[in-house]
Each structure stands twice: as structure tokens, then as C-alpha cells.
Amino acid sequence: MELDAAKVSEFRERGFAVVPGFYDYERDVVPLLHDIHGVLGLVRRKYGLSPPPDFRPETFDAGFAELLARDRIFASEVYDAIKQIPAFVRLVSHPRHEEVFRQLRGESMPGVAAGGYGIRMDHPNEERYRADWHQEYHAQLRSPDGITFWSTLVPLTEEMGPVRFCVGSHQGGLLRVVPADPSHPEKTGAYGLILENRDEVVARYAQEAPLAKPGDVVLIDFAVVHASGFNRGTRSRWTSQIRYFNFRHPVGVRIGWCGSFAAGQDFARIHPELMARE
Numbered sequence: 001m002e003l004d005a006a007k008v009s010e011f012r013e014r015g016f017a018v019v020p021g022f023y024d025y026e027r028d029v030v031p032l033l034h035d036i037h038g039v040l041g042l043v044r045r046k047y048g049l050s051p052p053p054d055f056r057p058e059t060f061d062a063g064f065a066e067l068l069a070r071d072r073i074f075a076s077e078v079y080d081a082i083k084q085i086p087a088f089v090r091l092v093s094h095p096r097h098e099e100v101f102r103q104l105r106g107e108s109m110p111g112v113a114a115g116g117y118g119i120r121m122d123h124p125n126e127e128r129y130r131a132d133w134h135q136e137y138h139a140q141l142r143s144p145d146g147i148t149f150w151s152t153l154v155p156l157t158e159e160m161g162p163v164r165f166c167v168g169s170h171q172g173g174l175l176r177v178v179p180a181d182p183s184h185p186e187k188t189g190a191y192g193l194i195l196e197n198r199d200e201v202v203a204r205y206a207q208e209a210p211l212a213k214p215g216d217v218v219l220i221d222f223a224v225v226h227a228s229g230f231n232r233g234t235r236s237r238w239t240s241q242i243r244y245f246n247f248r249h250p251v252g253v254r255i256g257w258c259g260s261f262a263a264g265q266d267f268a269r270i271h272p273e274l275m276a277r278e
Contacts, residue, residue, distance in 0.1 A: 001096065001099070002099065002100070002103050003019065003100060003103060003104075007019060008103065008104060011104060011219050011221070012104070013168065014165075014167050014168055014224075015165065015166075015167070015168060015169060015170035015171070015220070015221040015223065015224030016165050016218055016219060016220050016221065016224055016226070017218070017219045018210045018212055018216055018217075018218050018219075019216060019217045019218075019219060020213070020215075020216050021215050021216065022096065022149075022151070022215065022216060022217035023091070023094070023096075023151065023215050023216075023217065024215070025214060025215035028087075028090075028091060028094065028215075029057075029091075029153070029214055029215055030057050031087040032085060032087040032088050032091060032153070033055075033057050033060035033153060034055055034057075034060070034087075035082070035085040035086075035087055036060055036061070036078075036082050036085065036119075036153075036238075037052065037055045037060045037061070038055075039078055039081045039082055039085070040052055040061065040063060040064055040067070040078055041063075043067065043074060043077050043078050043081075044063055044067055047067070047070065047071075047074055049063070049066065049067065049070070051063075052064075057214075060153075061154070061235070061236065061238065064078065064236060065234070065235070065236070068123060068236070075121070075123075078121075079119070079121055082119055083117070083118045083119055088119065088240070091240065091242065092112060092117045092242050093112065094242075097110070097149055097242065097244055098110045098244070100147075100219070101147055101244045101246075104147065104219070105145060105147075105246055107248070108145065108246040108247075108248055109246060109247040109248045110244050110245070110246065110247070111142065111143075111244065111245050111246070111247050111257065112242075112243075112244060113140055113142045113146070113243040113244065113245055113259070114259065114263075115259050115262045115263055116140050116142065116241075116242075116243035116245075116259070116262075117240075117241060117242040117243060118240075118241060119153070119238060119239070119240050119241075120237075120238070120239045120240075120241060121236045121237070121238055122160075122161065122228055122231050122236060122237040122239070123231065123236045124231045124232065124233055124234055124235070124236065125230075125231065125232065126231070127230070130227075130228045130230060130231075131227060131228040132194055132198075132227055132228075133166075133194070133195055133198050133201070133202055133225055133226070133227040134177075134193065134194075134195065134225070134226070134227065135174060135175060135195075135222065135223050135224065135225060135226075136148055136220065136221075136222040136223075136224075136243065137174055137222045137223065138174075138177055138193055138260065138267065138274070139193070139260050139261060139262075140222070140243055140245075140259065140260055141255065141257075141258055141259055141260040141263075141265065141267075141270065142243075142245040142252060142257050142258070142259065143222075143245035143246050143247065143249040143251065143252030143257060144174060144222060144223070144249055144251050144252070145222070145245060145246035145248075145249040145252070146221075146222035146243060146244060146245035146246065147219055147220065147221060147222065147243070147244050147245075148219075148220040148222070148241055148242070148243045148244075149217050149218075149219065149240075149241075149242040149243075149244065150163070150212075150217065150218040150219075150220055150239065150240070150241055150242075151212065151214070151215075151216060151217050151218070151239065151240045152212050152213070152214055152216070152237070152238070152239045152240075153214055153238040153239065153240065154214065154235065154237065154238050155211075155213055155214065156211045156212055156213070156237070157211065157233065158209075158211070159231075159232050159233040160229070160231050160232075160233040160235065160237045161228065161229025161230045161231040161232065161233075161237065162209040162210065162211055162212075162229050162237075163209060163210075163218070163226055163227070163228055163229065164207050164208070164209045164226060164227050164228075164229055165207065165208050165209070165210075165220075165224060165225070165226045166201075166202055166204075166205035166206075166207060166224065166225040166226065167205055167206045167207065167208055168205060168206075169201075169204075169205050169223075169224050169225040170221040170222075170223035170224040170225075172201075172223075173223060174223055174274060175195050175196065175201065175225070175274075176195075176196040176273075176274050176275065176276040177193045177194060177195055177196060177274060177275060177276065178193070178194055178195075178196055178275075178276050178277075179193065179268070179275065193267075195225070196276040201225065202225065205225070209229060222243075222245075245257070255270055258270065
């Protein structure tokens with residue numbers, strides 16, 4: 001099922017667009033929530049905690065906050081495990097992704113970015129792994145012509161810090177980055193990169209932070225500037241990111257569609273023109 005003309009124009013002009021009901025909630029999302037609940041139960045029992053309450057889609061993560069409070073390593077086991085759930089792998093290769101990518105990118109050849117899909121948990125009052133203002137390409141590579149299919153597994157509220165977008169910022173093209181954020185030395189890899197003249201760049205644009213619902217998808221152009229909000233709530237923000245790219249883009253061909261930090265690549269060697277030296 002293709003997007004309507006208004007949604008296509010919205011994405012191309014603004015660099016992102018919310019598509020309500022992109023996934024079938026009962027068929028595509030609930031099985032994933034069910035198995036996340038199952039993995040959580042296994043990890044809780046492993047560390048001597050009682051089983052979580054019976055599964056309900058609205059409270060699939062009940063018991064996770066206690067696990068996180070006991071030891072962040074326990075929560076990390078859940079994080080690493082759930083991307084291997086078959087229902088999530090099915091979501092990664094959902095037919096609508098390829099259909100919409102071809103619709104938005106014309107004569108493209110879509111690819112799934114290996115290592116570019118997963119489920120984030122943005123925990124309350126945690127800064128270390130919060131994504132600052134960035135463009136997707138620097139952390140992903142593969143091809144500058146890419147789209148992230150972003151969705152939430154929990155209903156978002158302002159308190160939970162939804163993703164903020166600089167409206168229309170993709171039209172400025174790829175920006176240079178500096179290699180580290182001195183105000184947060186604990187951030188490494190892609191989390192440590194900051195945009196050159198970040199504050200000036202962000203100030204040029206209006207910002208929006210849509211409150212998507214489970215089953216919705218936010219289409220994100222690889223070049224739009226965006227950032228994770230700071231979670232001031234009491235529940236972790238569970239979101240899915242699935243990244244597709246165009247094999248036919250000449251830069252992708254030149255770099256052999258390689259990955260970025262997560263693939264062990266030296267971003268400065270691949271794109272020295274995008275690295276600014278302070």
C-alpha cells in the first residue's frame with residue numbers, strides 16, 4: 001500500500017513524516033511485545049526475581065524498571081536479546097518498507113542496513129546513550145540515500161522525551177561533525193560526534209516532536225537533523241529503528257556500502273571531508 005501524494009510531499013519537504021497505522025498492530029506489533037515480555041521473564045528468573053505479571057500489550061515491559069534498578073547489565077541482556085526475536089526480524093523485512101522506499105526514492109534499489117536495525121531503550125534520567133542532534137548517515141553510512149523507519153512500542157508522552165526534528169533540515173545536505181563532545185566524555189563512537197556549529201545549525205529551523213503511537217511509523221530522511229529527547233518519565237522509552245538505503249547511490253557504491261562505528265569503520269578515513277578539526 002503506497003503513501004498518498006500529500007504524505008509523499010510532506011516527507012520530501014520536511015525530511016520526516018508520521019504515517020499513522022503503518023503496521024497492523026495486532027499482527028505485526030503485538031507478537032513482538034509478547035516475546036519481549038517472555039525474554040524479560042527469563043532474565044528476571046535468571047537473576048532471582050519473580051516472574052513479571054501476565055502479558056498485556058499495554059504493560060509488556062512490567063518488571064523491567066526493577067531489573068534495571070538492580071543492575072544495568074541485567075537490562076542490557078534484554079536489550080541484546082530482543083533484536084533476535086523472530087517477530088522483530090519479520091518487522092525489519094516488512095514488505096511495506098521496500099514499497100515505500102521505492103515510492104519515495106524513484107529508481108532505487110533498496111537494501112537493509114546490516115547493524116542498522118534494533119530496539120532502543122531510553123531510560124529515565126539517563127544522558128550517556130541519548131542521541132544528540134545528528135544526521136543518520138554519519139552513524140550508519142551504507143549510502144547517503146537512506147530512510148529510517150522509526151516506530152514506538154509504547155505510547156509517547158512529552159515527559160518521555162520524544163524525538164525532535166529540525167523541519168526541512170535535510171535540504172541543507174550532509175553536515176560536518178567534530179569527533180567528540182567535550183561536555184560528555186563518557187559518550188563514545190557515534191554518541192560522541194556532534195555537528196559542527198551545532199547550536200547555530202539547530203537555530204535555523206523550526207522544531208517538532210511528534211507523539212507517535214504503537215503501529216505508527218515516522219519516516220526519517222538520512223540527512224534530517226534530529227535528536228532524542230531527555231526522558232523525564234518513569235518508564236523507559238522503547239522504540240524500533242529500521243534503516244534502509246539505496247544501493248544505487250554513487251557514494252554507496254564507492255564506499256562498498258560499508259557500515260560506520262558499529263561495523264568498526266574509521267569514519268574520518270571514509271569521509272575526511274565530513275570531519276571538522278577543532
